[in-house]
Amino acid sequence: MKAKGAIRGxxxxxxxxxANKEDWIVSVEKYLLPELNLNKRMKIVDFATGSGNIIPFFNNKVKEFTAIDASEEMIKILNEKFGNIKNLKIIKADISDVPLLSNKYDAVIMKFALHHIFNADPVIKEAYRILKKGGMFFIIDPVFEGNFFDRIKVQFIRLGKTIRKGYQELFCRYRNQKEVNDMLLRNGFKVLKKTNVGGTKTYNYFTDYMFMAKK
Ligand SMILES: C[S@@+](CC[C@H](N)C(=O)[O-])C[C@H]1O[C@@H](n2cnc3c(N)ncnc32)[C@H](O)[C@@H]1O
Known part of the structure; x- marks a missing residue:
């Protein structure tokens, strides 16, 4: 299976x-929506939507909202919870190869998913491809800010999480600000802003950031 980060079973x-805990969504209301200026002409894609805690913020506010996830179980949950929303498209796909047309979308969002993608360049390329010129890409993710010893601790945490939360955790990769920034730049994006978006800190060497980038 291609999408090793997909949540199973x-x-x-x-x-x-x-996923509905406040600190998982506070970044949407407080930081993402003010940058998006939603309107009824907009087409937005959410990469790795999970169980869809972002969806209610967009319901009836945009022309089209496309939710993509590679997990069969997540797609089932999304259909159960949101299957009746008219302007919502739910697609099961790997975000490194999305079945969407090029140059069509106003914004792509990827929230708390980047660290689940070990090799993320193909994903960033897909975001770039489907965005219109001038379209915006928002990545919200924990950024690693620790030292060499914290890096080692993180490897043990990753193994613990794999036992508790599933096989997908084994393929997590925790990037620092520079790594995320460089990845956006080498795939053609201009990085406009990096914002510390708070949330509850589980480990003191991770901080949640929102990267706002433009095609
Ligand atoms: C931690 S969850 C985040 C979900 C959601 N964005 C949120 O903020 O609650 C990560 C999601 O990424 C999905 N995922 C991981 N790798 C993926 C891939 N290559 N393609 C599509 N989805 C993927 C998983 O199935 C999971 O639903």
Whole structure:
């Protein structure tokens, strides 16, 4: 299977319960929406939507909202929760190869998913391809800010998470600000802004950031 980061089996339902916690969505209301200036002509794509905690913020506010995830279980949850929303498209796909046309979308969002993608360049390329010229790409993700010893601790944490939360955790990759920034630049984006978006800190060497980039 291509998308190693896809959440499988019983872990999807327990993830869906946790995912509605306030600190998982505070970044959307406080930082993402003010940058997006939503309107009824906009077409937005959410990469790796998970159980869809972002969807209610866009319901009836844009022309089209496309939610993509590679996990069969997550797609099932999305259909159960949001299947009746008219302007919502739910697609099961790997975000490194999305079945969408080029140059058509106003914004692509990827929230708390980048660290689940070990080799993310193909994903960033896909975001670039489907965006219109001038379209915006928003990455919200924990950024690593620790030292060499923290890097080692993170490897143990990753193994613990794999046991508790599932096989997908094994393929996580924690990047620092420079790594995310460089990845955006080498795939053609201009990075306009990096914002510390708070949330509850589980480990003191991770800070949640929003990267705002333009095609
Ligand atoms: C931590 S969850 C975040 C979900 C959601 N964006 C949120 O903020 O709650 C990561 C999601 O990425 C999905 N995922 C991981 N790798 C993927 C890939 N290559 N293509 C599509 N989805 C992927 C997983 O199935 C999971 O639903």
């Amino acid at each position: 019983k872990h999807a339902r327990s993830f869906a319960k946790r």
